[in-house]
Amino acid sequence: MRSNFVAELKWRGMLHDVMPGTEEHLLSGMQAAYVGIDPTADSLHIGHLVGVMMLKHFQMAGHKPFALIGGATGMIGDPSGKSSERNLLDETTLRLNQEAIREQLSRFLDFDSKAENSAVLVNNYDWMKDFSFLDFIRDVGKHITVNYMMAKDSVKKRLDAEAKEGMSFTEFTYQLVQGYDFLYLYQHHNCTLQMG
Secondary structure, three states: OOOOHHHHHHHHOOOOOOOOOHHHHHHOOOOEEEEEEOOOOOOOOHHHHHHHHHHHHHHHOOOEEEEEEOHHHHHHOOOOOOOOOOOOOOHHHHHHHHHHHHHHHOOOOOOOOOOOOOOEEEEOHHHHOOOOHHHHHHHOHHHOOHHHHHOOHHHHHHHHHOOOOOOOHHHHOHHHHHHHHHHHHHHHHOEEEEOO
């Protein structure tokens, strides 16, 4: 049975912003949404709480939650809210962190039942690892302007704060990889919402 997920988030004070039409979209039938988690450690922390709670309420409302482990983005490092570039992790460490996080998430989300809305854990490394640099910049990069990317608050703050150091190309491209996650999940899992 589906309930009104948007109304639930409003009631709980967990809704800051929402795209117009989202509530109606969710009321039209079971939908899929994801929350991204960078596996930079082998444990969730307090900063993940709201995202995990949203996934739980999403599943309780009768929808299909996707927990996106950012293996690829974790290798790059999210520039938002950071004063310096993250240490880059190797695949072995990221996979160990992924399994530990899945174990923790399974205390809140139903991954194992045969229910139509059972949760799914995905890792963006799995679809990014074989993407060549040339294919990526040709197939993804051509659809977004540098002006748009530069206007992002996370980029502006880093560039303003670190006029001497700046931001690495690796960090700058993070938003392209993150945007591709949404496209991939939409094309392969009919996932229509990102939450976070």
